[in-house]
Amino acid sequence: MIRKIRDYLNYTLYNIFKYIIFYTPKNISKKILILVAKLAYKYNKEHKHIAKVNLDLAFGDSLSNEEKEKIIFNSYKSLVFNLYEFVENQSISKEQLLKKGKVENEEVILEAIKSKRKIIYITAHYGGWELALPYVALKYGKLAVVNRKMDNPYMNSMYIEARDRNNITMLEKKVAAKGMLKAFKEKKAVALVIDQNIKNGVEIKFFGKKAMATDSTSRLALKLDAVIIPIFCVMNDFRDYTLKVGKMIDPSKIEFKTEDKIKELTQMQADLIEKQIKDKPELWFWQHKRWKKFHKELYKRNK
Secondary structure (H helix, E strand, O other): OHHHHHHHHHHHHHHHHHHHHHHOOHHHHHHHHHHHHHHHHHHOHHHHHHHHHHHHHHHHHHOOHHHHHHHHHHHHHHHHHHHHHHHHOOOOOHHHHHOOEEEEOOHHHHHHHHOOOOEEEEEOOEEOHHHHHHHHHHHHOOEEEEEOOOOOHHHHHHHHHHHHHOOEEEEEHHHHHHHHHHHHHOOOEEEEEOOOOOOOOEEEEEOOEEEEEOOHHHHHHHHHOOEEEEEEEEEEEOOEEEEEEOOOEOHHHOOOOOOOHHHHHHHHHHHHHHHHHHHOHHHEOOOOOOOHHHHHHHHOOOO
16 A cells, blocks of 8 residues: 555656646756756766776776766766656657657668568667657657566556557567567567666677677567667757667678577677767766676675
8 A cells, every 4th residue: 555655656746747847948957957967976876886887897998087977977967868858758749759850871761661571679778768769660650669567557557658659569578579479460660678787688798798688689580580770869969869770680681600690690789789889978878787797796886
């Protein structure tokens, strides 16, 4: 009963916050969000430590501590701007949402659609990821997105309803495999965010360090002759994004170097994410334990 009351209270507070965001002038909202980022950077010691560990693992001494601190702050800024997208995109029209971004290399998607290929979109917690998938779904067709169910049932119901408005069907991770197969039968594309640590996956190299990655996209693509299309939502400024569409990965046209096609294909996807992060590292979500499987001790912070 107590948890139910708490969940409803959080849901109510969220709706108040959403109302404030919707009616606050955008230039003022931007200033408020930057202030929130500054406060998070100053006081969120645990996640700031995680980000620093990740940057040390990724770049070593090739970046100075000052450069790394700047990346961490801008990562917080990117995160709060993205959270704004999460809230605002649930209430605005299709036209308003599409005005926020432009697409680079759109022909990759159009070619896959024209050739009637099964499409697996991959992306990362990078830039405006809360804009990327709704944008693709509204412009290019329905999506089935693999995502973890929210603990708060009121928030989860609201989230599902909002995604449905944006042409997105949510698939819980526990039943994702069956859900993705069903989605393809219904002529939908599938989308996954694949840049986080995972317990059961395949070992790959990420920034030269061992890490775990999901192999579900590779298995699905190889089994069903689907193409993989990477998309990264690059933030230019507040509510201004460029959706970068990467080169299509067609497993049927790859000359694999080993017998382990799944691992090779998974590594290719990790390499694409790494390349994009290196281009604009301040837009990645550095505050999660990406290398936890092999560097768990580094994430422990001395209080």
